[in-house]
Amino acid sequence: AQTIHQWPVAEIKAVGSPLSLGCTIKGKSSPNLYWYWQATGGTLQQLFYSITVGQVESVVQLNLSASRPKDDQFILSTEKLLLSHSGFYLCAWSLRAVNSDYTFGSGTRLLVI
Amino acid sequence: GQQVQQSPASLVLQEGENAELQCNFSSTATQLQWFYQSPGGSLVSLLSNPSGTKHTGRLTSTTVTKERRSSLHISSSQTTDSGTYLCAPTNSAGNKLTFGIGTRVLVRP
Known part of the structure; x- marks a missing residue:
């Protein structure tokens, strides 16, 4: 069975500090991977997607970057956090078929102070 | 890009009542998923239904x-x-799921 694991579960970070969020998918080879972000009370927005190792496409510019160092790993990061980065970050995977379902991880809640 | 409108914005039900939630989207979708988001934020896929x-x-x-x-x-x-x-339709390339703002449901005992 496929599992998706996100870490950390929650973070409180200072403005200007670096950030790294991780996501690992087990039990599925070569999945499409995605990062989503939700501000408090807001709509879920897609930030990045990746269809293969080393290839990441940006969807929304939020002064964040993403990388896919391994087939089963997706990393979201920034060198300098802004207050506006606070929110809920979700990782997701899908198969490469255009009508594939998306499956989401349990998320990371980030508070920037 | 894809726009998703959901209605009603919120709904209060008495336990045992039925409810109908609506979703309208602006562009062709290859898949349509309904999700439940818990108060804690986690997403659970409820149904995938591109047609019918x-x-x-x-x-x-x-x-x-x-x-x-x-x-x-x-x-x-x-x-x-x-x-x-x-409600979340998938684009024709299959690489983007767009979400609506959602319908908040409260079921009272």
Whole structure:
């Protein structure tokens, strides 16, 4: 069975500090991977997607970057956090078929102070 | 880009009542998923229904692809159904899922 694991579960970070969020998918080879972000009370927005190792496409510019160092790993990061980065970050995977379902991880809640 | 409108914005039910949630989207979708978002934020996929009618448990989804709309019917609501219901169509390339703002449901005992 496929599992998706996100870490950390929650973070409180200072403005200007670096950030790294991780996501690992087990039990599925070569999945499409995605990062989503939700501000408090807001709509879920897609930030990045990746269809293969080393290839990441940006969807929304939020002064964040993403990388896919391994087939089963997706990393979201920034060198300098802004207050506006606070929110809920979700990782997701899908198969490469255009009508594939998306499956989401349990998320990371980030508070920037 | 894809725009997703959901209605109503919120709904209060008495336990046992039924509810109908609506979703309208602006562009062609290859897939249409309904999700439940818990108060803690986690997402659970409820139904995938790009066209026609599908059932699972007390949930029924009907999607009319040509009219770019979908509905989710909850029958015999329970207090554990409280949360936010999100509609999300997938784009034609299959690489983007767009979410609506959701319908917040509260089921009172």
